[in-house]
Amino acid sequence: MTFEDTWKPKIDAYRAKLDEEVGPYKALVEGIDYSSENFNAVEALDTLLTEKDREITNSTAKQLVAKQRDGTLTAVEIYNAFAKRGAIAHIFTNCAMELFFQEGLERAKELDKYREDHNGELVGPFHGLPISLKELMKYGGKVTTAGFVCYLDNYISNSPREESVSIQILRKLGAVFYMRTAQPQSVMHLDTDNAITGRTSNPFNRKISPGGSSGGESAAVAMGSSVFGIGSDIGGSIRVPAAFCGLYGIRPTTKRVSGLGSLSGGAGQESIFSSQGPLTRTIDDLEYYMVNYINMGKPWEYDPNTIPLEWKTGVSLPETVTYGILLTDTLVEPSDAIKRGLAYVQDKLRDYKGKKVDVKVITIDHDLMKEAFKQTLQIYGTSKPVHDKLFAISNEPLLPLTKFFLGFANPEENDILTNNNIKEQFKYYMYYLFKDQGIDFLISPTNPNVGEVPKNLTHWNYSSMFNLIDFPNIIFRTGLTFDPKVDVKGPTNVTDYNANDYVNAPINLQLTALRFEDEKLVEGVKLLDKALELA
Known part of the structure; x- marks a missing residue:
């Protein structure tokens, strides 16, 4: 079995599907040369947005939830604004491993209908919020590769015993998914490059790295593709990308956030545990995620390794x-x-x-x-x-x-x-x-x-x-x-x-x-x- 004969056609098909997803958005970037080494994608993206796009996508999680509650915004309006940024982010930086725009739109419509049918009540604290996911998180009904070519046929069933616990929690709390982001070959680089989708670039400068291994997340979040980007960290994989892309990112104390249902070549090594957490554009969004994921999601009810410790609110600093x-x-x-x-x-x-x-x-x-x-x-x-x-x-x-x-x-x-x-x-x-x-x-x-x-x-x-x-x-x-x-x-x-x-x-x-x-x-x-x- 050779790489060229057996696996290269699968890689080509994978890339073609990804390119097909962003096809309708390519007209938005016509006339922009994003091939130069020092290209600033964040700056270029801003020129492609409407005032309403900016208003929606620059709102905090709390603001977006409040605007849905009072009827100012719908989940579909929120989704469309973020999806537009996400598509352009991928075109400019190659940050995604998988995109599924129609699925995301259908989910947003479903959430709007729920609100309408329940007199303005929301599903949960993440109702209508687009959340991007590091691709190594096993997603039910989809292939998960973790950047390994040999996993290109690794289809994940819809069984809750197989899908990522965090994905299940976020979905239950109202999240909208449409983007799964890139990680490096082996998931053990401080850069993001793999043989399936290639290299992800830093949104502020193509010459430099977005960090790794959650570099697809850092590029996507810096470009405003999602409210929160979920990464994982065993050696710097949330923090280095967050630092390189001008974001906030937390590596929590291990076992406070569940990583159960993630694909890794290092499974079984327990001297240093991996930790999962969000990358965000504000510290308020980071805190909002941690409070609600832990206190409302209760990951210990899904994952026996997670410590049943609620996120303390009202913590004050010493004098x-x-x-x-x-x-x-x-x-x-x-x-x-x-x-x-x-x-x-x-x-x-x-x-x-x-x-x-x-x-x-x-x-x-x-x-x-x-x-x-x-x-x-x-x-x-x-x-x-x-x-x-x-x-x-x-x-x-x-x-x-x-x-x-x-x-x-x-x-x-x-x-x-x-x-x-x-x-x-x-x-x-x-x-x-x-x-x-x-x-x-x-x-x-x-x-x-x-x-x-x-x-x-x-x-x-x-x-x-x-x-x-x-x-x-x-x-x-x-x-x-x-x-x-x-x-x-x-x-x-x-x-x-x-x-x-x-x-x-x-x-x-x-x-x-x-x-x-x-x-x-x-x-x-x-x-x-x-x-x-x-x-």
């Missing part, structure tokens, strides 16, 4: 809020752009008068950090035999970052006891760092650079260190963008850095709290938004 700033992981020094972002946030917090805020620069033990990162890669590498088997089925050509990931583990040193002992040692170290320094939150880079050229995405530690110890994180905006005249130096792991590659890239950072302080973390980001004059 004085202390932010720690981690400037470096001591392994790779970040770029000038990231350093500028960190310095800017420090200055803004120190000048903030709305609440008592303290800022401390935090240092981390180099030797322990180095050993923790080594063991993190060893843990990820335990799934190599499974990935090797999956790739052998199709003989699909391996991408450079896939080969890089498959080289993570050293078989001679892959001792699970050592892995987990170092993990626990580092967890206690970080816990007491928070306690001894008296910090509520830790601000740090998400990656050594802003949205990066794909081949340079080889240092995972700024994000993966927190997967190892399961401390929750939210990516937040600084409001700054890359400036080639100022941000002249790249990170120390990049030898061919060219400042002109990163034009328009947002500068986002990462906020971390202790385990199960997810609600407090949201409040910490809200305070940052105020201090940074973004709210």
Whole structure:
């Protein structure tokens, strides 16, 4: 069975179907050259929207639900505005793995009829809200590939025992689905590229990556294709895409959001768990999702691994809020752009008068950090035999970052006891760092650079260190963008850095709290938004 004879025709058919879905929308982009390396798709998209399109798609989840409740908007009107943006987003960035516009429209009509038949009552808190889904979430009645060619015939039944738990919850609460987004080959890249649909580009600059593995989601959400984009994160896969595309994104404490019913080549590895969560354009939308998904959706009633812990509302911050700033992981020094972002946030917090805020620069033990990162890669590498088997089925050509990931583990040193002992040692170290320094939150880079050229995405530690110890994180905006005249130096792991590659890239950072302080973390980001004059 050869790749060219058996699998290439299936790939061609898959791509043709995707292209057919966006066909009716191609007239909207006639005359726009979106092939240039530094093309800014977000800027171009704005010129293609009507005033009503903008009003609808720039509304928050709460606003859209309220407008349906009072009859100002219908689910169909909301859907049509978001679907238009989604189609253009895919044309510009190749962010989708699957599109099903008619199905989405029929669902919106069904929700409008429900409201009409029930005297204005809504199905739930996500009534009529378009939500995009990372394609590895198993969708009943559809094929799920997770970016593996060998799964092109992997049809998912409509059984609730097979479909993603989160999809079932969101549907029950009123969501509208029409887009499933791209992830990379192996789902273990900080970029998004696969042999089925190809590369996804960053909506602010085609030259750079949208991040990975939830890079289809970050591109789609940054383009306003959905109210929430649902991603997953085992090494930075929500946070790096959110950072690269100027979004908010949460990697919650594991087992608060269900990932049951997701396809992965790493299933069975339980030293580092994957976590599922939303990418959004506002912190209010992120909070709205978490409150309602958890408290109304009750994922523990579907998934025995999910902790029956409701999202706490009304959480308040202490009288004085202390932010720690981690400037470096001591392994790779970040770029000038990231350093500028960190310095800017420090200055803004120190000048903030709305609440008592303290800022401390935090240092981390180099030797322990180095050993923790080594063991993190060893843990990820335990799934190599499974990935090797999956790739052998199709003989699909391996991408450079896939080969890089498959080289993570050293078989001679892959001792699970050592892995987990170092993990626990580092967890206690970080816990007491928070306690001894008296910090509520830790601000740090998400990656050594802003949205990066794909081949340079080889240092995972700024994000993966927190997967190892399961401390929750939210990516937040600084409001700054890359400036080639100022941000002249790249990170120390990049030898061919060219400042002109990163034009328009947002500068986002990462906020971390202790385990199960997810609600407090949201409040910490809200305070940052105020201090940074973004709210």
